[in-house]
Amino acid sequence: xxxxxxxxxxxxxxxxxxxxxxxxxxxxxxxxxxxxxxxxxxxxxxxxxxxxxxxxxxxxxxxxxxxxxxxxxxxxxxxxxxxxxxxxxxxxxxxxxxxxxxxxxxxxxxxxxxxxxxxxxxxxxxxxxxxxxxxxxxxxxxxxxxxxxxxxxxxxxxxxxxxxxxxxxxxxxxxxxxxxxxxxxxxxxxxxxxxxxxxxxxxxxxxxxxxxxxxxxxxxxxxxxxxxxxxxxxxxxxxxxxxxxxxxxxxxxxxxxxxxxxxxxxxxxxxxxxxxxxxxxxxxxxxxxxxxxxxxxxxxxxxxxxxxxxxxxxxxxxxxxxxxxxxxxxxxxxxxxxxxxxxxxxxxxxxxxxxxxxxxxxxxxxxxxxxxxxxxxxxxxxxxxxxxxxxxxxxxxxxxxxxxxxxxxxxxxxxxxxxxxxxxxxxxxxxxxxxxxxxxxxxxxxxxx
Numbered sequence: 172x173x174x175x176x177x178x179x180x181x182x183x184x185x186x187x188x189x190x191x192x193x194x195x196x197x198x199x200x201x202x203x204x205x206x207x208x209x210x211x212x213x214x215x216x217x218x219x220x221x222x223x224x225x226x227x228x229x230x231x232x233x234x235x236x237x238x239x240x241x242x243x244x245x246x247x248x249x250x251x252x253x254x255x256x257x258x259x260x261x262x263x264x265x266x267x268x269x270x271x272x273x274x275x276x277x278x279x280x281x282x283x284x285x286x287x288x289x290x291x292x293x294x295x296x297x298x299x300x301x302x303x304x305x306x307x308x309x310x311x312x313x314x315x316x317x318x319x320x321x322x323x324x325x326x327x328x329x330x331x332x333x334x335x336x337x338x339x340x341x342x343x344x345x346x347x348x349x350x351x352x353x354x355x356x357x358x359x360x361x362x363x364x365x366x367x368x369x370x371x372x373x374x375x376x377x378x379x380x381x382x383x384x385x386x387x388x389x390x391x392x393x394x395x396x397x398x399x400x401x402x403x404x405x406x407x408x409x410x411x412x413x414x415x416x417x418x419x420x421x422x423x424x425x426x427x428x429x430x431x432x433x434x435x436x437x438x439x440x441x442x443x444x445x446x447x448x449x450x451x452x453x454x455x456x457x458x459x460x461x462x463x464x465x466x467x468x469x470x471x472x473x474x475x476x477x478x479x480x481x482x483x484x485x486x487x488x489x490x491x492x493x494x495x496x497x498x499x500x501x502x503x504x505x506x507x508x509x510x511x512x513x514x515x516x517x518x519x520x521x522x523x524x525x526x527x528x529x530x531x532x533x534x535x536x537x538x539x540x541x542x543x544x545x546x547x548x549x550x551x552x553x554x555x556x557x558x559x560x561x562x563x564x565x566x567x568x569x570x571x572x573x574x575x576x577x578x579x580x581x582x583x584x585x586x587x588x589x590x591x592x593x594x595x596x597x598x599x600x601x602x603x604x605x606x607x608x609x610x611x612x613x614x615x616x617x618x619x620x
Contacts, residue, residue, distance in 0.1 A: 236409025
């Protein structure tokens, strides 16, 4: 039987898991989601959701993964071999990771295109109208988004093919701290801008009248997306945790890092947004249309633009590596293939899916399903259905199906860590987390508002 890899060090574990959660969800998605949902009010709810919902779900996934020492599908079979239906939860996670990679890689390709434009200084030669026209032209060119997307997918394949310690862990130990330093530097630079006071008020002064069921559910959805939950990643990474690792330390450190990075992103972006009169609720366009315009106007904008789009690319690849590992671990272990061959096959599959997603965004594209292009379809399917359903089934399994003592032993590392917190975590896993996920699902479907 092939020896299974583990993370080599505590720092490497946190860097790898942290790299997974510090992704486009923090730097691309969080600023505009916060802007659309009341700024500080949304951030406050997001912090509470991360502590009460996301950490218990992450611990559940870790416990399933570490006990089974298997890929996401095989994990459930090893724990309850007489209940084969639970393997479907693992397969759902693998399918979710694959579909997310399909559209996620396209956005990462955009980041590479914009990094190249930032380096060439082209932002400074364009007004806002020209920036928008050039972005539209880029999307409609077809081959350019596909080329950048395929390059990004290939980079993922190279990292994952090198294994857990020499590939994923080594890469994240270098890139994750670098991302943090760049973001801190950008936030410090933003402190000199005129819009700082307005931005700080927006980020830290909550307007409680903005908190609603919709805002709460947006925070839950953002936390799921950002912290890589309900898609098999934390089960897969949990299977690489060492027996002596404290799950509470890893999950707590990662959750705190996730929240801090999201807030730092807001502090790095919103002062510039308010200084140059950009609407903070301008949606996904905030990063790819509004910010290049700001970089073109601000002092030092050339360097800041390069750093920002490098940061966006780095955040994308640390997250997508974890998504690809979910698929590669499954293909390698279930079909008894070498890691390199499994990585190559996964790269080909993701390359085809992501290319189709990129081409589906072209004006007049026939790559539509039920009136949606493939990019929007994959995004909607995973966020509205697959992640909430996956997360719900995982906590039901951990809280109600998995042996109570087995769950306790994994969570507390045989009684060494977090024994006082364990009863609280178990109660959250069994009752609170499933109830909130059901409400999220009903909200996404428009049944409950």
